[in-house]
Amino acid sequence: MFDLQWLLIAVPLISGLGLLVWGKEADAFGHLIATAASVFSFIFGVVLFADLMGSEATDRSHTANLFTWIDAGRFHVDMSFTFDQLSGLFVLLITGVGTLIHIYSIGYMEHDERRRRFFSFLNIFIAAMLTLVLASDYLVLFLGWEGVGLASYLLIGFWQHKDSAAAAAKKAFVVNRVGDVGMALAIMTMFAQFGTSSIAAVNGAIPGASASVATALGLLLLLGACGKSAQVPLQSWLLDAMEGPTPVSALIHAATMVTAGVYLVVRSAGIYDASEAARTAVIIVGLVTLLAGAWIGCTKDDIKKALAGSTMSQIGYMMLAAGLGPAGYAFAIFHLITHGFFKANMFLGAGSVMHGTNDDVNMRHYGALRAAMPITFVTFGLGYLAIIGFPGTAGFFSKDKIIEAAFGHSFWVGLGTLVGAGVTAFYMTRLMTLTFFGEKRWLDDVHPHESPKVMTYPLIALGALSVLGGALIFGNWIPEWLEPVVGHAEHHELGIPVWAMTLIITAVAACGVAVGVLLYRRDVAAETPADSSVSIFTRAGRNELYGNQINDAVVVRPTMHLTRFLVWLDAKGVDGFVTGMADRLGDTSQFLRKPQTGHVRSYAATLFGGALVVVLALLAVTLA
Amino acid sequence: MNEYLSLSLILFTIGAVGVLVRRNAIVVFMCIELMLNATNLAFVSFSRQHGNLDGQVAAFFVMVVAAAEVVVGLAIIVSIYRTRRSASVDDASLLKS
Numbered sequence: 231m232f233d234l235q236w237l238l239i240a241v242p243l244i245s246g247l248g249l250l251v252w253g254k255e256a257d258a259f260g261h262l263i264a265t266a267a268s269v270f271s272f273i274f275g276v277v278l279f280a281d282l283m284g285s286e287a288t289d290r291s292h293t294a295n296l297f298t299w300i301d302a303g304r305f306h307v308d309m310s311f312t313f314d315q316l317s318g319l320f321v322l323l324i325t326g327v328g329t330l331i332h333i334y335s336i337g338y339m340e341h342d343e344r345r346r347r348f349f350s351f352l353n354i355f356i357a358a359m360l361t362l363v364l365a366s367d368y369l370v371l372f373l374g375w376e377g378v379g380l381a382s383y384l385l386i387g388f389w390q391h392k393d394s395a396a397a398a399a400k401k402a403f404v405v406n407r408v409g410d411v412g413m414a415l416a417i418m419t420m421f422a423q424f425g426t427s428s429i430a431a432v433n434g435a436i437p438g439a440s441a442s443v444a445t446a447l448g449l450l451l452l453l454g455a456c457g458k459s460a461q462v463p464l465q466s467w468l469l470d471a472m473e474g475p476t477p478v479s480a481l482i483h484a485a486t487m488v489t490a491g492v493y494l495v496v497r498s499a500g501i502y503d504a505s506e507a508a509r510t511a512v513i514i515v516g517l518v519t520l521l522a523g524a525w526i527g528c529t530k531d532d533i534k535k536a537l538a539g540s541t542m543s544q545i546g547y548m549m550l551a552a553g554l555g556p557a558g559y560a561f562a563i564f565h566l567i568t569h570g571f572f573k574a575n576m577f578l579g580a581g582s583v584m585h586g587t588n589d590d591v592n593m594r595h596y597g598a599l600r601a602a603m604p605i606t607f608v609t610f611g612l613g614y615l616a617i618i619g620f621p622g623t624a625g626f627f628s629k630d631k632i633i634e635a636a637f638g639h640s641f642w643v644g645l646g647t648l649v650g651a652g653v654t655a656f657y658m659t660r661l662m663t664l665t666f667f668g669e670k671r672w673l674d675d676v677h678p679h680e681s682p683k684v685m686t687y688p689l690i691a692l693g694a695l696s697v698l699g700g701a702l703i704f705g706n707w708i709p710e711w712l713e714p715v716v717g718h719a720e721h722h723e724l725g726i727p728v729w730a731m732t733l734i735i736t737a738v739a740a741c742g743v744a745v746g747v748l749l750y751r752r753d754v755a756a757e758t759p760a761d762s763s764v765s766i767f768t769r770a771g772r773n774e775l776y777g778n779q780i781n782d783a784v785v786v787r788p789t790m791h792l793t794r795f796l797v798w799l800d801a802k803g804v805d806g807f808v809t810g811m812a813d814r815l816g817d818t819s820q821f822l823r824k825p826q827t828g829h830v831r832s833y834a835a836t837l838f839g840g841a842l843v844v845v846l847a848l849l850a851v852t853l854a
Numbered sequence: 855m856n857e858y859l860s861l862s863l864i865l866f867t868i869g870a871v872g873v874l875v876r877r878n879a880i881v882v883f884m885c886i887e888l889m890l891n892a893t894n895l896a897f898v899s900f901s902r903q904h905g906n907l908d909g910q911v912a913a914f915f916v917m918v919v920a921a922a923e924v925v926v927g928l929a930i931i932v933s934i935y936r937t938r939r940s941a942s943v944d945d946a947s948l949l950k951s
Binding site: 828834 | 877
């Protein structure tokens with residue numbers, strides 16, 4: 231049955247491409263076909279996963295070779311897919327959350343005349359993302375990697391009539407290219423060093439290779455992961471990516487695609503295990519991003535951008551956990567899955583709120599929406615409890631595990647994650663209070679209402695998962711399940727018992743909640759205060775910690791200068807030479823034109839003169 | 855011998871000067887004929903001097919070509935005169951931009 235795992239990818243791919251070329255007749259039912267394709271992949275994924283759970287622990291990795299993709303001399307790449315414990319979990323997350331978001335989008339995009347195209351792009355995304363996680367060769371993974379980048383580009387710029395959306399799509403694409411350079415170089419290095427780019431073969435060959443190779447590969451893959459997962463320094467595209475339709479933000483820019491970087495690091499466990507330096511780099515990137523994202527999340531009034539800052543921050547947690555080595559891989563994946571549930575839930579909730587308020591995204595125009603949108607409020611609330619780590623919810627288990635592992639690694643890294651947890655609680659409380667509590671600050675013509683059932687049912691499902699997802703950790707299930715793929719998670723003894731650690735984390739989060747409630751409970755200005763009237767920290771956060779300005783100064787402006795110089799060189803140098811030649815030829819012909827007077831007698835005189843010269847020359851030659 | 859060649863030279867020079875200085879197309883045309891005949895004379899003289907017929911053959915060729923040229927040339931001159939009411943070569947300078 232595992233030989234048929236390519237169907238997981240093929241069905242959404244065919245459905246997506248088919249809907250693109252089908253034409254207008256498919257407008258009426260295209261979304262149903264797309265949703266059915268996604269449901270098929272989910273059900274088939276569940277069947278395969280159940281089969282995997284029923285197998286012996288030693289027989290849980292199934293590789294199916296579809297065909298030989300490239301066979302050129304020593305370079306051999308198989309189009310083969312591996313369904314194992316890790317990719318199985320991802321298949322369930324991608325198709326499960328993907329299906330719920332397909333269903334939600336039926337309602338959300340109902341009035342969009344290009345809904346069929348939207349669903350086609352979603353299906354292409356699902357297919358590309360499944361290729362990414364099922365690939366058993368880095369080059370096949372790269373194919374999916376670029377596929378999700380393309381889908382992300384198409385969907386961010388889906389409302390291309392808005393200049394801001396078109397620019398955001400382009401920005402995401404360009405920034406991702408920077409990361410892709412790292413990926414491409416890593417794959418080339420693998421081939422140069424090991425003669426193969428198969429994931430299993432490369433990770434197996436690492437112990438025999440020199441440490442510098444492992445470090446180089448680790449850093450190059452990290453660059454790729456930074457681009458895809460919006461980690462510092464390639465984080466700037468994610469906040470702009472919120473220009474896309476909200477279901478896209480939920481599926482691609484919260485639950486699945488942006489976590490591909492974490493998947494890459496965990497999948498390359500062999501490489502990172504061999505290089506202390508690369509792991510340290512991953513930890514630093516994760517820690518910086520988790521604090522930067524939280525900072526930005528505290529200051530944005532745009533509900534989607536606040537959530538995007540939070541996404542950055544949570545992926546920072548996962549990166550950091552992945553950088554801890556075998557002690558953290560399983561918890562990185564655990565947090566990735568629970569985050570996929572609760573963040574998709576909150577993004578869809580934000581979409582539901584926008585749906586009811588004429589697509590307003592400014593939280594200062596919300597307030598007291600809990601009565602108008604009870605289902606959205608309750609489900610969003612469940613996601614909120616999960617992300618702040620309320621005891622018993624999914625986020626409580628997954629984040630605590632990461633913080634414990636971080637303290638096990640070093641006190642300062644642990645402190646950073648602990649502070650991040652407090653700030654997370656603060657900005658999520660701010661978001662929650664501004665949106666659902668406090669007094670009404672609605673604009674005049676806004677009449678908030680609950681969204682249709684097709685949108686609220688996915689919310690309910692994701693809300694339930696946000697709470698119950700934590701069950702994966704019971705009985706230490708997830709570390710044991712992933713152990714064959716990522717290695718044994720050795721337990722670090724902390725200086726204090728685990729229950730005390732949990733208590734401290736919960737207390738810090740509670741402080742964040744309390745501050746958020748106190749500051750935003752009432753007396754909130756209905757308009758965003760001007761930049762000049764807020765503190766320097768708020769201003770920095772609103773400007774996304776000046777990431778765009780730094781990019782401008784370091785990359786964009788020097789490139790512009792270089793471009794201008796090259797244009798100048800082209801115009802004056804190359805073009806100057808060519809047009810100069812033409813000008814000289816023109817001048818010469820102008821000069822030659824002068825004798826062409828049209829007078830027969832002057833022609834005759836020239837003729838005689840010429841003949842005379844020839845005769846004289848002949849005479850001179852003969853006589854000499 | 856020198857006399858013949860001198861006459862040929864004189865005739866050629868008269869023809870050449872005529873082509874260069876006269877405006878009337880008919881006169882220019884006659885001057886060209888004069889030059890052709892001057893060369894014919896030179897051909898025949900050299901033929902006589904060398905004692906073979908090559909020069910005379912060339913002279914016949916020149917006559918044939920001259921006859922053909924007269925036919926075409928006169929036709930052109932006549933048609934120009936008909937359209938422009940003038941046989942001056944300076945007037946027909948339309949090729950100048």
